[in-house]
Amino acid sequence: MKKSVLRALVLTLVCCQWVIPAPLRAAAERRMLVEVELRQAGDVNALQQLGLDIAGRVGPDRLQLIASADELAALRQAGWSVKVLETDLVSRFARTINTDGALDGYHTYAEMLAEMQQIAAAYPNLVKLVDIGDSWEKTQGLADRDIWALKISDQPEVDDPNKPDVLIMGCHHARELITVEIPLAIAAFLTQNHASDRAARALVNGREIWIVPMVNPDGHVYVETTDPMWRKNRNNNGFTVPLLQGVDINRNYGYMWGYDREGSSVLPMSEDYRGSGPFSEPETQAIRDLVEAHNFTFSLSYHSYGNYFLFPWDYHAEDTPDDAVFNLLGRIYSFWNGYVYGNVADGLMYVTNGDSDDWMYGEQTTKDKVFGVTVEVGDEFQPPSDQIPALVNENLTPALMMIAMAGWLMP
Ligand SMILES: [Zn+2]
Incomplete structure (x- = not known):
């Protein structure tokens, strides 16, 4: 990815952090599971340095992230190929696991x-x-x-x-x-x-x-x-x-x-x-x-x-x-x-x-x-x-x- 594009992404992310009041942003945070396509060797490091929440690496060329809507938009704007896998992880958790206040089959x-x-x-x-x-x-x-x-x-x-x-x-x-x-x-x-x-x-x-x-x-x-x-x-x-x-x-x-x-x-x-x-x-x-x-x-x-x-x-x-x-x-x-x-x-x-x-x-x-x-x-x-x-x-x-x-x- 070009340096200028990377700078734009950093700028967008930094802007997002300042424009949106912190408590609201916290509430809107980490909602989506997205998958970014990796194209070259330095891509993981580039994503890491943006402070994104890395969920897991899937095979050699895909990285899954927990992202807010702002972060998703910024990634796409910067030219990354991003697929949304889950639109709302928090409500999915409530729907599938945290149904009765406990953790279903998982131990509290x-x-x-x-x-x-x-x-x-x-x-x-x-x-x-x-x-x-x-x-x-x-x-x-x-x-x-x-x-x-x-x-x-x-x-x-x-x-x-x-x-x-x-x-x-x-x-x-x-x-x-x-x-x-x-x-x-x-x-x-x-x-x-x-x-x-x-x-x-x-x-x-x-x-x-x-x-x-x-x-x-x-x-x-x-x-x-x-x-x-x-x-x-x-x-x-x-x-x-x-x-x-x-x-x-x-x-x-x-x-x-x-x-x-x-x-x-x-x-x-x-x-x-x-x-x-x-x-x-x-x-x-x-x-x-x-x-x-x-x-x-x-x-x-x-x-x-x-x-x-x-x-x-x-x-x-x-x-x-x-x-x-x-x-x-x-x-x-x-x-x-x-x-x-x-x-x-x-x-x-x-x-x-x-x-x-x-x-x-x-x-x-x-x-x-x-x-x-x-x-x-x-x-x-x-x-x-x-x-x-x-x-x-x-x-x-x-x-x-x-x-x-x-x-x-x-x-
Ligand atoms: Zn871990």
Whole structure:
């Protein structure tokens, strides 16, 4: 795209922000799901730098965005080929998922906690329920939400240095509802089958498996009650309007934090706002403190969407020295579900900085390296709940294989 056209688009977007009063704009925000056709290598970066809300990449030449009517008009005016896939995501959510104030087949924060408590109560010899930290709103006295983990092992009270720790996470991003369901299903499978299934027993007895289904409880509750397309945490950044609130906690980890302005944003209004400093948010602090206190070898962070298995580096288009290992993990994971595996250097994904995978792998001073990977589940943020079982099933066996591989990754 020509520079002059790009400038016009930036100008139009900037104008929109100033002409429309912020509260009105917030109400009209993030309504449509649109798909932009990518024509050349720099297109994703160009769209990223406009501060647009990127929903997911679909194949090599299409990028889906959550856009307001103004943003759609500006994109078209600037010459992008844009198709509208869904005209009103908020009312679609109300129609298909949030019909009774709950989340249909998806767990709310309260339901997730109840299920974790139930699993811990049913299998006290295999499971310990652990509060690993507070949400941002709890640190401010605004709510009472914690970040909860299930530690699953045959001696859950013992920290055995000979067993590799494995971390399975969901819901860094609030609106990605399916990412809570898969970690919960893994916990249920391992505990329910420990007595009867030799493979499940071997995993539980030979590993210390930490399941954190909801890294971002404040954001998730905000999706439940207020804005189904909310992505970040609920740090208010000192502002009263939602438009300027929230930190993208998957841009807030401390390795290569703020490396450039393509992979994260300095602007609070951006959906990929990196926060005021590395690990400024209590949610990322909780994960950091957990990982540094144990000997993790592998972590798997569920996001949606795109059907990808992604691994570092994420902050720039280079392979890590362990690229062969990451590719092997990807080959195993995708054997069951056909997810495409690779990294930024493979041209699969746009750059991001300050995310969990780069910190897991890259930070090797305060802890050993952890093979951190991200799985982007499915084709949309909030698929109708009758699709939950299939999406869980296509990820369950691959996740168990990853837990098995964690032993092989011991230093
Ligand atoms: Zn995500």
